[in-house]
Amino acid sequence: MSSILSREFYARTALEVAPDLLGCLLVRELDGERLVGRIVETEAYYGEEDAASHAFRGPTERNRAMFGPAGHAYIYLIYGMYYCLNVVTGEEGRGEAVLIRALEPLQGIEMMKQRRGRDKVRELTNGPAKLCQALGIDRRLYGHDLTLGRVLWIESGPRPHEPILTGPRVGVRGDEHARNAAWRFYLQHNPFVSPAR
């Protein structure tokens, strides 16, 4: 039994949504196939007060989705070649989002292998840019409404058996608080969590 996550689910703070997304299923419909991964790692970005967030300096053309209603996709291009997927959370205008950092591939693994150009299931979706490549997520899905249940959405899943661990976010800049806050959430011992830095 699983259901599409609602606007109300996403409308809570990023700090609440990020851990709750662990164990949920990210679903992508692509070329008539369904690609599914279990979310095993997330990071919360907590609005304009978060020095590590793209929302830190207020709304811009790039981050405008972050300041829109919850439950939409905020996608950005990094290093000129990779995309990363966030889900917008919190009250409209807050600029909060949760970065999806890693998935455990469940369905459509062959297509993921082909899209990623590699064979090891372990390396298919164990990073924010890797999972976007595996699931065919790019600019075209910028601002996509994840509550519609088509093209790209998230469903509830079985409660994770693994304990949830927290720690500092990966690769972020900013003030001391931004760098130290334990706003990364992941499932203990799960082999699909992104490699340690």
Added chain:
DNA sequence: GTCAAGATTAGT
């Protein structure tokens, strides 16, 4: 208009 930096990844 110019320019440096980037919530990463793969390869040496």
Added chain:
DNA sequence: CTAATCTTGACG
């Protein structure tokens, strides 16, 4: 450790 690759936003 470093190259790859290009958009964004800060600055003037």
